[in-house]
Amino acid sequence: MSNRKLETGAFFQRDRQWHPPAYTPDYKTSVVRSPQRALLSLDNTLSEITGPVFGHALLGKLDADLIHNFAKPGESAIGQRIIVHGRVVDERGVGVAGALLEFWQANAGGRYRHKREGYLAALDPNFGGCGRTITDEDGYYRFRTVKPGAYPWPNGVNDWRPAHIHFSVFGHGFAQRLITQMYFEGDPMIWQCPIVKSIPDRAAIEQLIAALDRQNTIPMDARAYKFDIVLRGRRSTLFENRMEGN
Amino acid sequence: MVQSLGFLKETPSQTAGPYVHIGCTPNFSGIAGVYDTDLGAAMVNDKTLGERITLRGRIFDGTGTPLRDALVEIWQADAAGLYNSPSEMRGTADANFTGWGRCPTDMETGEYVFETIRPGRVPYKDGRLMAPHVTLWIVARGINIGLQTRLYFADEEAANAEDPVLQRIEHRNRVPTLLARREGSAYHFDIHLQGEKETVFFDI
Ligand SMILES: [Fe+3]
Numbered sequence: 404m405s406n407r408k409l410e411t412g413a414f415f416q417r418d419r420q421w422h423p424p425a426y427t428p429d430y431k432t433s434v435v436r437s438p439q440r441a442l443l444s445l446d447n448t449l450s451e452i453t454g455p456v457f458g459h460a461l462l463g464k465l466d467a468d469l470i471h472n473f474a475k476p477g478e479s480a481i482g483q484r485i486i487v488h489g490r491v492v493d494e495r496g497v498g499v500a501g502a503l504l505e506f507w508q509a510n511a512g513g514r515y516r517h518k519r520e521g522y523l524a525a526l527d528p529n530f531g532g533c534g535r536t537i538t539d540e541d542g543y544y545r546f547r548t549v550k551p552g553a554y555p556w557p558n559g560v561n562d563w564r565p566a567h568i569h570f571s572v573f574g575h576g577f578a579q580r581l582i583t584q585m586y587f588e589g590d591p592m593i594w595q596c597p598i599v600k601s602i603p604d605r606a607a608i609e610q611l612i613a614a615l616d617r618q619n620t621i622p623m624d625a626r627a628y629k630f631d632i633v634l635r636g637r638r639s640t641l642f643e644n645r646m647e648g649n
Numbered sequence: 650m651v652q653s654l655g656f657l658k659e660t661p662s663q664t665a666g667p668y669v670h671i672g673c674t675p676n677f678s679g680i681a682g683v684y685d686t687d688l689g690a691a692m693v694n695d696k697t698l699g700e701r702i703t704l705r706g707r708i709f710d711g712t713g714t715p716l717r718d719a720l721v722e723i724w725q726a727d728a729a730g731l732y733n734s735p736s737e738m739r740g741t742a743d744a745n746f747t748g749w750g751r752c753p754t755d756m757e758t759g760e761y762v763f764e765t766i767r768p769g770r771v772p773y774k775d776g777r778l779m780a781p782h783v784t785l786w787i788v789a790r791g792i793n794i795g796l797q798t799r800l801y802f803a804d805e806e807a808a809n810a811e812d813p814v815l816q817r818i819e820h821r822n823r824v825p826t827l828l829a830r831r832e833g834s835a836y837h838f839d840i841h842l843q844g845e846k847e848t849v850f851f852d853i
Contacts, residue, residue, distance in 0.1 A: 446774065505673055
């Protein structure tokens, strides 16, 4: 499939100052769900540098089309039609091929299709809210959906989540496993959200804001947002004590 | 001035939130017809080699309440100690074993369950064998970045005693937090996010 050489090095250490800390009291649920002891640092073993792979055969025709993958034949989801696209690279800038991306989101009114969801905004009978795709040889991906609405959530008495799409990402090793959220350029609600503000560094938050991409809109159909994702880089194995596979 | 190393920053994590099931296990969450099955629901088939085992347990918050909205993923070697991954350079793993499983915790009881096989031993970086273990990754509402830990088997006493990772745990009274105990036909492995019994979590 690819003539890129297989990589078996350990991943770069995660910058825990860049990620949100476990304990962020303004996001109240984190208070009793955050480990309090120091994490045990472990240079990667085979158990962390390996990971599952998912083939393109997994994907159904509409998996990357949230406008239609839950809709009745001939119908489509209600909302502002958008394309979300971008590239998955690692910290070295190398494209991550074959990365499984799964995404989920509220409908255009801010309502999730979930048993526990209580927001009074209406369900869209033609919108499920989940999709998935796998990056190509160079790490690129794209999917079609409707722009999600903002929604209220029980934290403070008047807390609202900015519009966002949740992403689950698989790289090439289990240590690269990541779940994050994509926000939309120009949304003033990003900066008042306790979950966003669990990230201490403004530049790190900006890394989660997708840019409106006028070059890739589909005229008279859908606007585009570009969202690149960076996974952990990995070291070369060349000069490690024991050559892997030799 | 020197040349820039040019490394990018990893995309920061955000919590999986309360509706992680919609994206990762839509059939479990009641969204039918989009995917045939939920990914990671079956790790074995009837041709998989090795001893069948069940792993089950719950995840407790700092008040002792089980999480009923969490998602657990596991990753493990096959019965011969090989990973079903392109980065596995030592041989070819059992094609009838995925090595990867995903399970949402039960919405009433908070229990997770995996039907899998007992993993073989995998070498540490220096060639010493690690004890049989399963790698876990846990996400949920209120967890800002996925938690990584390992499950070892309490009845593998000799292997556990020489495991290079378990040996690195300075506070020996915390080692049992990583040991699954056999109860009937299943291994029980509870995870404690906080408190006296807080599970050892790894920065891997
Ligand atoms: Fe959300």
